[in-house]
Amino acid sequence: MSVSTHGLRVRRGPHAVRAAVELFSSMRFAIALLTIICIASIIGTVLKQHEPAGNYVNQFGPFWAELFRAARLDSIYSAWWFLLILLFLVVSTSLCIARNTPHILRDLKTVKEGIRAQSLKAFGQRAEAVLAETPDSAAKRIGELLAGGGWKVKLQHREAEGQSQGWMVAARAGGAHKLGYIAAHGAIVLVCIGGLFDGDLVVRAQTWFNGKSVYTGGGLIKDVAPEHRLSPRNPTFRGNILVPEGAQSSVAILNQADGVLLQDLPFSIELKKFIVEYYSTGMPKLFASEVVLHDRETGEQLPKRIEVNHPASYKGVEIYQSSFDDGGSSVKLKAVPMGAAAKPFEIDGTIGGSSEITNGNDRLTLELVALRVINVENFADGGGAMTSGADVRKVDLRHDLESRLGAANKTNKPKVLRNIGPSIGYKLRDASGQAREFQNYMVPVDTGDGQPVFLLGVRERPEDPFRYLRVPADEQGSMEGFVRMRAALADAKLRDRALDRYIARATDPKRPELAAQLRASAARALALFAGTERAKVDAVSSGGWQAVAEFMEANVPEAERERAAAVLVRILNDVLFEVLNLSREQAGLAAMPPDEKSQLFLTQAVLAISDAHFYPAPVAMMMTDFKQVQASVFQVARAPGKNIVYLGCLLLIVGIFAMLYVRERRLWVWLAKDGDDARGTAATLAFSVNRKTIDSDREFEHLKHKLLAITKDTAS
Numbered sequence: 162m163s164v165s166t167h168g169l170r171v172r173r174g175p176h177a178v179r180a181a182v183e184l185f186s187s188m189r190f191a192i193a194l195l196t197i198i199c200i201a202s203i204i205g206t207v208l209k210q211h212e213p214a215g216n217y218v219n220q221f222g223p224f225w226a227e228l229f230r231a232a233r234l235d236s237i238y239s240a241w242w243f244l245l246i247l248l249f250l251v252v253s254t255s256l257c258i259a260r261n262t263p264h265i266l267r268d269l270k271t272v273k274e275g276i277r278a279q280s281l282k283a284f285g286q287r288a289e290a291v292l293a294e295t296p297d298s299a300a301k302r303i304g305e306l307l308a309g310g311g312w313k314v315k316l317q318h319r320e321a322e323g324q325s326q327g328w329m330v331a332a333r334a335g336g337a338h339k340l341g342y343i344a345a346h347g348a349i350v351l352v353c354i355g356g357l358f359d360g361d362l363v364v365r366a367q368t369w370f371n372g373k374s375v376y377t378g379g380g381l382i383k384d385v386a387p388e389h390r391l392s393p394r395n396p397t398f399r400g401n402i403l404v405p406e407g408a409q410s411s412v413a414i415l416n417q418a419d420g421v422l423l424q425d426l427p428f429s430i431e432l433k434k435f436i437v438e439y440y441s442t443g444m445p446k447l448f449a450s451e452v453v454l455h456d457r458e459t460g461e462q463l464p465k466r467i468e469v470n471h472p473a474s475y476k477g478v479e480i481y482q483s484s485f486d487d488g489g490s491s492v493k494l495k496a497v498p499m500g501a502a503a504k505p506f507e508i509d510g511t512i513g514g515s516s517e518i519t520n521g522n523d524r525l526t527l528e529l530v531a532l533r534v535i536n537v538e539n540f541a542d543g544g545g546a547m548t549s550g551a552d553v554r555k556v557d558l559r560h561d562l563e564s565r566l567g568a569a570n571k572t573n574k575p576k577v578l579r580n581i582g583p584s585i586g587y588k589l590r591d592a593s594g595q596a597r598e599f600q601n602y603m604v605p606v607d608t609g610d611g612q613p614v615f616l617l618g619v620r621e622r623p624e625d626p627f628r629y630l631r632v633p634a635d636e637q638g639s640m641e642g643f644v645r646m647r648a649a650l651a652d653a654k655l656r657d658r659a660l661d662r663y664i665a666r667a668t669d670p671k672r673p674e675l676a677a678q679l680r681a682s683a684a685r686a687l688a689l690f691a692g693t694e695r696a697k698v699d700a701v702s703s704g705g706w707q708a709v710a711e712f713m714e715a716n717v718p719e720a721e722r723e724r725a726a727a728v729l730v731r732i733l734n735d736v737l738f739e740v741l742n743l744s745r746e747q748a749g750l751a752a753m754p755p756d757e758k759s760q761l762f763l764t765q766a767v768l769a770i771s772d773a774h775f776y777p778a779p780v781a782m783m784m785t786d787f788k789q790v791q792a793s794v795f796q797v798a799r800a801p802g803k804n805i806v807y808l809g810c811l812l813l814i815v816g817i818f819a820m821l822y823v824r825e826r827r828l829w830v831w832l833a834k835d836g837d838d839a840r841g842t843a844a845t846l847a848f849s850v851n852r853k854t855i856d857s858d859r860e861f862e863h864l865k866h867k868l869l870a871i872t873k874d875t876a877s
Contacts, residue, residue, distance in 0.1 A: 185249070185252065185253055185256065186253060186256035186257065186260060187253075187257070188257050190253050191250060191253040191254045191257055191349075194246055194249055194250040194253060195250060195349070197246055198243070198246055198247070198250065201237050201243055201246075202237075204234055204237060205234075205237035205238060208229070208234055208235065208237075209235075210235060210236055210237065210238070211235065211236055211416050212235065214226065214230065215623075216623070217229055217230070217235060219622055219623060219624050220624060233418065235418075236418050238360060238361075239360060239361035239365075239417075239418065240418075244357065244360060244361070244362050244365075247353045247356060247357055247360075248353075248357065250349070250353050251350055251353045251354060251357070254346055254349050254350050254353075255350055257346060258343060258346050258347060258350070261342070262343055265339045265340075265342065265343065268339065269336045269339060269340075272313055272314070272315050272331040272332060272333045272827070273331055273333075273827065273829075274315045274316075274317045274329055274331035274829075275317070275329075276329070276331070276829055278327070278329070278831040278833075278845070281829055281831055281845050281846075281847040282845070284847035284848065284849060286847070286848040286849070286850075286858075286861050287845070287846065287847045287848070288845075288846045288865045288869060288871055289843070289844065289845050289846070290844050290846075290865075290869040290870070290871050291835050291841050291842065291843055291844070292832075292841060292842040292843075292844050292869065292870075293840070293841055293842075294841075294842055295834075295840070295842060296326070296327055296328050296832040296833060296834060296842045297328065299328070299832050299842045299844065300316050300318075300328035300330055300830075300832050301316075303330050303830055303832075303868050304316050304330055304332075306867060306868060307330070307332045307828070307868075310334075311334055312332040312333065312334045312828070313332060313333045313334065313336070314330065314331070314332045315330075315331050315332075316328060316329070316330055316331075317329040317331065326833070326834075327831060327832055327833035327834075328831075328832040328833075329829065329830075329831055329832075330828075330829065330830040330831075330832065331827075331828075331829050332827070332828045332829075333825075333826070333827050333828075334825075334826045335823050335824050335825040335826050335851075336825065337819045337823045338819055338820060338823040338824065338825040338851065339825065340816075340819060341815070341816040341817070341818070341819025341820035341823065342816070342820060343816070344812045344813070344815050344816030344819060345812070345813055345816030345817055345819075345820060346816070347809075347812055347816075348809040348810065348811075348812035348813035348816055349809070349813070350809075351805050351806070351808055351809030351812065352805075352806050352809035352810070352813070354802065354805055354809075355802030355803065355804075355805035355806035355809060356802065356806070357802070358397055358800075358801055358802030358805065359397055359399070359798075359800040359801070359802040359803065359806070361417075363395075363396060363397045363398075364391070364395075364397070364398060364415060364417075364422065367391065367395075368422075372388060373388055373389070373390075373391065373422065374388050374389060375389070375417045375419055375420035375421065375422060376389035376420050376421050376422065376423065377419065377420040377421075382412050382423065385423055389421075389422060389423055390412075390422070390423045390424075390425055391415070391422055391423065391424045391425065392425065393425045393426060393427040393457075395424060395799070396799065396801060397799055397800060397801055397802065398413070398415060398424050398797075398798065398799055399415070399796065399797075399798040399799075399800070400413035400414050400415040400416075400424050400796070400797055400798075401413060401414050401416075401483060401794060401795070401796055401797075402414065402426075402430065402794075402795050402796075402797055403486060403488075403792050403793070403794050403795075404430050404431070404432040404452075404488075404792060404793050404795065405432065405488025405489055405790055405791070405792040406432050406433075406434065406435055406488055406790055406791050406792065407432070407433075407790075408431070408432065408488070409429045409430065409431040409432075409455065410429060410430055411425065411426045411428065411429035411430070411455075411457065412424065412425055412426065413426060413797045424797075426457075426478065426797065427456070427457055427458070427476050427478070428454045428455055428456050428457055428475060428476065428478075429454070429455045429457060430452050430453075430454060430455075430480070430795065431452060431453040431454075431455060432450055432451075432452055432792070432793050433451040433452060433453060434450070434451040435448075435449075435450050435451075435485060435791040435792070435793050436448075436449040436450070436451070437449075437485060437791075439535060447468070447469075448468060448469045448482050448484075448485060448793075449466060449467070449468045449482070450466070450467045450468075450482055450793040450795070451464070451466055452464070452465050452466075452467060452473070452480075452793075453465070454473070454475050456476075463475065465480075467480055467481070467482045467793075467795070468482055469482045477799050477801075478797055478798070478799050479797070479798050479799070479800065480795050480796075480797050481795060481796040481797075481798070482793065482795065483794045483795055483796040484794040485791060485792060485793055485794060486792045486793075486794055487512040487513065487531060487532055487789075487790065487791070487792060488790040488791050488792030489511050489512060489513060489790050489792075490511070490512045490532045490787060490788060490789045490790045491509065491510070491511050491512075491787065491788045491790075492509070492510055492511070492512065492529065492532060492585060492784055492786070492787040492788075493507065493508075493509055493784070493785045493786040493787070494507065494508050494509075494510065494585070494782045494783065494784055494785065495507050495782070495783050495784075495785050496508070496518075496780035496781070496782055496783075497640055497644060497780060497781045497782075497783050498644065498647075498648075498779070498780055499773050499776045499778060499779055499780055499781055500779040500780075503779040503780050505644075505780075507785075508527070508782075510527070510529045511529065512529050512530070512531065512532050513529065514528075514529055515527060515528045515529070518780075523591065523592065524592060525589050525590065525591060526588075526589070526590040526591075527587060527588075527589060527782070528587060528588040528589075528590060528596070529585070529586075529587050530586040530587055530588055530598070531585075531586035532583065532584075532585060532586075532787055532789060533583065533584050533586065534583045534789060535580055535583075536580065536581050536582065536583070536584050536602070537578050537579065537580050537581075538578070538579060538581055538606075581602060581604070581606045581616075582602060582603055582604040582606075583602070583603040583604070583784065583787065584600055584601060584602045584603060584784075585600070585601055585603070585782065585783075585784040585787075586598070586599070586600045587599050587782055589778050597619060597620070597621060597777055597778065598619070598620050598621075598623065599617070599618060599619050599778070599781070599782070600618040600619075600627055601615070601616070601617050601618065601781060601782060601783055601784065602615060602616045602617075602618075603783070603784045603785075603787075604638075605634035605638060608631075610761065611758075611761055612633055612634075612761040612762060612764075612765050613633070613634040613638070614631040614632060614633050614634065614765060614769075615631070615632040615633075615634060615640055615783070616629045616630075616631060617629060617630040617631075617632060617776075617781050618630075619776070619777060619778070630769060630772050630773065630776055630781075631765065631768070631769060631772075632765075632766075632769045633761075633762050633765035633766050633769060635762070640783065641748075642741075642744075642745075642762070642766070643766050643769060643770075645744035645745070645747070645748055646737075646740060646741050646744045646766055646770070647770055647773070648744065649740050649741075649743055649744035649747070650690075650691045650737075650740055650770065651691065653693070655740065655743050655744070655747075656684075656687055656688075656691065656740065658739075658743055659687075659736055659737075659739035659740045659743055660680060660683055660684055660687065660736060660739075662739045662743075663683060663732075663735055663736045663739050664676050664679060664680050664683070666735075667679065667735065679732070682729070682732065683732050683733070683736050685712075686709060686729050686732060686733045686736075687733065687736050687737075689704070689708045689709050689712050690704060690705060690706070690708065690709060690733060690737075690770075690771070691704055692704025692705070692708065692774060695708070696708055696709075696711040696712035696715055696716075702774060703774050704771070704774045705770065705771030705772065705773075705774045705775075706768075706771045707771070707774070708774075709729065709733070713725065713726055713729070734763070734764075734767065737763065737766075737767055738753075738755070738759075738763055741753065741763060741766065824850055824851060824852055824854070824856075824857060825850070825851040826848070826849065826850045826851075826857070826860070827848075827849045827850075828846070828847070828848050828849070828864065829846070829847045830844060830845070830846045830847075830868065830869075831844070831845040832844050844868075844869055846864070846865065846868060846869055848860075848861045848864065
């Protein structure tokens with residue numbers, strides 16, 4: 162029997178209705194729906210789901226972001242059209258099963274013993290022989306042999322063509338092949354039903370029919386109205402809950418396309434301790450949470466340990482370790498001036514909080530975003546270009562794959578991984594709402610040249626990498642040496658004193674005219690570098706080496722620039738060294754000797770001062786102390802459809818194996834008296850298989866030998 166791809170054919174009613182019934186119940190319609198679901202699932206795998214709208218705008222642009230939102234591609238598995246397709250697939254596949262199952266079951270009971278003897282001659286696999294026994298005994302012997310081999314056998318005694326009588330032996334094996342069709346298609350129905358149960362359909366139904374509505378505001382969870390909360394008896398849900406160390410929570414957040422719903426749990430989760438262990442790469446190798454579950458009805462307390470892939474279960478709710486986050490760590494920050502008008506100050510804050518700071522007449526909002534205690538960087542190339550650190554919450558699978566795939570000449574360079582200490586991430590938001598993101602490291606880092614530096618990172622957009630200002634650390638391991646030197650450079654009197662010292666050291670007192678020329682050149686270069694003088698009216702830079710370069714381009718012929726630049730850089734470095742020592746004298750410190758170590762500090766300090774003119778904030782917030790508070794992010798789920806899906810997966814495996822590896826075979830043997838020998842029997846054997854393979858040829862040869870005593874030699 163072949164399975165029909167057509168649907169139910171209704172013989173009465175309008176043509177449109179009959180065509181619709183036939184379409185919805187046809188196998189081709191079910192296959193089309195299954196194809197659409199597969200394509201949608203691929204999109205849902207490639208495109209991150211339930212991300213903030215701004216992330217899609219930054220990555221794809223406003224047009225595509227709006228299109229994704231309109232088509233619900235950012236939340237495919239809860240989209241109305243996806244659930245509708247699932248529902249239609251359940252109905253269509255169920256109708257296909259209901260239509261074909263009776264035919265399959267009837268076919269399983271028949272072995273087609275009524276086939277005409279002449280029809281056996283049309284089979285491709287056929288054999289004939291004369292047996293030295295009567296048709297009766299031959300039929301019984303062949304029937305017993307086939308039945309002993311697991312075949313379903315029927316014997317039919319009937320009048321043969323002409324005057325003689327005969328026996329038809331019909332047998333069938335491999336009927337599970339047809340049952341595989343029922344199992345595989347039934348599995349699709351079960352998996353879809355399980356998906357509908359465990360998806361957002363039940364939750365959305367409560368917003369449609371049970372008076373619940375999505376919450377779009379802010380504030381405390383305890384202040385959210387009951388119409389935005391789901392009952393602890395809700396049969397199915399899947400949400401997230403964040404629990405800081407030492408705190409309890411009993412309300413999960415269910416993300417919806419246009420807001421959230423709050424799911425009250427029948428218990429509260431208290432996080433006693435969060436445990437995380439790391440590999441040498443900085444990636445976590447263990448998340449674990451020591452929790453206590455408090456039953457809200459009985460007050461019973463149950464201690465549990467939850468790890469990744471080792472969830473806890475209570476009252477039908479599975480609790481999974483999803484991730485971890487900051488639970489409200491407290492930090493102490495010190496503002497390091499980056500602009501001439503900025504002043505240093507200190508501030509205490511909490512991760513996730515915000516504070517107002519001023520920049521002259523402008524007001525900025527300081528938003529503390531993240532505290533990262535571990536930052537692992539690769540120093541294999543002597544430091545190279547710093548990235549944003551290895552975020553222990555993420556694994557860059559794409560980068561790992563690309564580093565191992567590609568051209569045959571691609572090699573993996575050995576990594577030198579080092580933890581460079583804690584960092585603070587924050588945003589500075591102006592009055593218009595525009596924000597820049599900063600990430601500053603707490604301790605200095607030796608990037609390989611012998612001079613430790615503080616890394617001050619900044620980026621304009623979340624998808625951009627951080628760009629770092631490298632500020633040298635002084636002998637005390639602080640930024641004070643840099644800050645003092647920058648302040649001294651901004652002081653006109655100290656600049657004049659530095660010039661006096663440089664001229665006295667670099668020129669012969671007997672040649673005052675040379676000293677005057679050198680002073681004029683050095684004073685001009687120092688003023689340009691300090692930003693107190695512009696190279697030209699429309700100069701781009703306000704100071705640093707860029708301002709000096711613009712001056713050279715505007716005033717020095719191109720043929721002489723290289724020589725003049727070398728002289729000017731040497732003069733400026735010598736003057737800045739005097740500025741550095743003057744700043745140290747004012748702080749009561751000894752002057753730095755003109756050795757290699759001092760030169761390393763001076764070089765990095767001069768570069769940092771030059772680059773600081775482009776720093777997009779008046780101050781850099783440096784962390785001086787912190788107290789970390791961890792928080793676990795749990796996924797809580799009540800999934801009654803899980804067992805249905807498991808059963809569907811089992812049926813799918815059984816069905817596929819039955820259809821692929823079970824061969825349906827049919828065999829007929831016609832036994833009649835041989836016309837030449839009244840004591841012999843003429844036997845005709847025909848063999849049919851649904852999928853012809855080498856194994857089926859071998860089985861046919863085996864049956865010929867076993868039933869008719871025909872071998873390859875006798876056949877030839």
